[in-house]
Amino acid sequence: MTEHHRAGPLFTDLYELTMAASYFAHQVFDTATFSLYIRDVYATRNFFVAAGLDQVLDELAAFRFSDPDISYLHSTGRFSKHFLDYLRQLRFTGDVYAMPEGMVFFANEPVMEVTAPIVEAQLIETFVLNTIGFQTMIASKAARCFHAAEGRPLIDFSLRRTQGQDAGIKVARSTFIAGFAATSNVLAGKIYGIPISGTMAHSYVSAFDNELDAFFAYADTFPDHSIFLIDTYDSVEGARHAAAVAKEMQKKGHTLIGVRLDSGDMAGPSREVRKIFDDAGLYDVKIFASSGFDEFKIAKVISEGALIDAFGVGTKVGVSADAPFVDVVYKMVRFKGRDVRKLSPGKVTLAGEKQVFRKSDQNGRYSEDIIGQRDEIIAEGKPLLEKVMGNGKILRSHPQLQMLQEKFKENFAALDDRYKSIQDHNAYPVKLSRRIQDLQKR
């Protein structure tokens, strides 16, 4: 696995295929535009961070039904030979406009728009929603942690409890985009080149006769990459053992990177541990903390004065535990050359092909977004959606992951702190242009 694992065109809901069959039977091949956005139903997030685009583009560029796919569909007895022959030669030939990964955006703003013959635009719906929705949700959760950690490095430790294999890989990637420093996930390191990081488990310490033996053994194997887990028995005693081993390592010209605390309370123990290392002159030994961290717990232990240098962040971020899904939708906004919208109680879709324009104040701080028609020009509004696919071809090479992280950090820095609050719901101003408002009335 050296890149995204392909889902293939059967990664779809059956109704996408039955609708396609019916469109085909009635020769409905007209062009449609679908708009993908997150509805602000739950008010759990002030902002989102776009992620998942490159995988979507790779999948669309490679879109084709294999012979086994066609055989399976044939075996269901629902589809005509005519339609299956049509599917066999079907490719994705549409255009895609999208916000780049790492971009901060807000509820109800289109993060992607797809224009294609209706069958193609419809068949990819399930995959696109799944991919953009999940990865954006994780990047958004991770960005909240990045904010709460106030500059301390964060390491993704979630792999053992993510929702399946693919989630594990994509959590590593999405959290890295949103400012994480590293992951414990070795496969994600291999696939994406994300820095990998790790310490030791309690079982390792238990496997030796005593803690000191375990630390010496580990230091012997990793003289320059050691982080000791010090709370298998007692964290203060563990810190003393770690300091003793660190002193021996120093004599051989090596340095202990740090120690890890993995228990409930952090503030008191971290200060005791810090004092032990400082008293021993081991000022550079870092204190890592893990165990149930998310943005709330990070903010809490920092406010309590815990002396933590870096956080291992696991399950709660890996599944976005406080908001484990987003209400991401993919709605038809234009068909057969006509702008369309669906109205249902409390759920309005904005008709027409759109663009999001972002305005900044004189300090470069984001002041407001304006949703307009795609061909509008809004004075001092920077358009956020870029054309990334034309006629089914990807129009640019994929950015390096490191560059996506830099893009995130840059645009996150321009977001006012009040919208980064992990406690309060503050709505960033998102307005509609006059033209898009007029269009909705027609």
Add this chain to the structure above:
Amino acid sequence: MTEHHRAGPLFTDLYELTMAASYFAHQVFDTATFSLYIRDVYATRNFFVAAGLDQVLDELAAFRFSDPDISYLHSTGRFSKHFLDYLRQLRFTGDVYAMPEGMVFFANEPVMEVTAPIVEAQLIETFVLNTIGFQTMIASKAARCFHAAEGRPLIDFSLRRTQGQDAGIKVARSTFIAGFAATSNVLAGKIYGIPISGTMAHSYVSAFDNELDAFFAYADTFPDHSIFLIDTYDSVEGARHAAAVAKEMQKKGHTLIGVRLDSGDMAGPSREVRKIFDDAGLYDVKIFASSGFDEFKIAKVISEGALIDAFGVGTKVGVSADAPFVDVVYKMVRFKGRDVRKLSPGKVTLAGEKQVFRKSDQNGRYSEDIIGQRDEIIAEGKPLLEKVMGNGKILRSHPQLQMLQEKFKENFAALDDRYKSIQDHNAYPVKLSRRIQDLQKR
């Protein structure tokens, strides 16, 4: 993709590999037993349904580092050539005891125990936790829906909002084990042979000049597989259109399977819709409902008298929204021929290789479970953990998925209703045998 997608041995946390390197360097090759169980930290579930075993066994049987895996590890600069050569030839040679998929079990009961040389047992930890934890969590959530639906068929509609690709596939499989009738997920249909089901989207109805045209067009393409979505404009009017088309279908010898309601309130509209079909003599047309269903909403609409024949169940089950992770752990319980346990506040691991014995009353209803030592015999206690792998070889062919569903239904029927409550936390009696209690004191 014709079977489980292989994760490979790099699907692991870095520390598993660094600990392995250190064990290797110090020639620690002793046998260890690890026990996998769910801790009852959150009290959100009265019971669990085991799932994920076959994938674990396939992965362990195929466990090997590829050349690119070794190259990547080499590139990290952390591992000796000696160790990498050792990894290159490493296979999983251990024994696995596990509960079969579809088995109902409870917090703190071992659902799997792995005995292997410590390096092997440790390297698979992350994968095993991820796989059993996630799939068991989803099967458990689905079983709650199965209970709430009181016999009405359930269809998995979650694919667009599961946490990634693999989750989508595994949710279809896990919900099917726990009694679901079908899935909308075409890929899961292909891989696992799960029945697939689907209707149409609002966009399909919108793509035609009017709703009646849309229904006629769909019926024309799927004369025997049509389910109409009737609430794009107005569900009562939609039902009348559907009834009109159903009458025309009848004249040609075809039958409308049903209609789907996808809006907020279900009780009132479902009764109106039922009356329209009954008045038209269309007693066999079924009413499907979707939109935000989970066990709570299913129970609610049934209690309100909604006339729903089947439920499309999506996002909230696909991510187990009310409890999106389980505290599943994998703890060393025996090493170098000695039973071991780790004690930390509120978290006790039972030392020793174990078995779970289930007792039933004279009506075949489960009365209590007893956790004992693996070689114990408990009168009238049926052992639940089976030896499924010996020396790295799978000891039986994988059961058919349909059989796992039957196993689930059979043992779920033997569980008293009070433990199936979706509202109340009722703890099923799980006791410790005298021998396992004595062992803990040593």
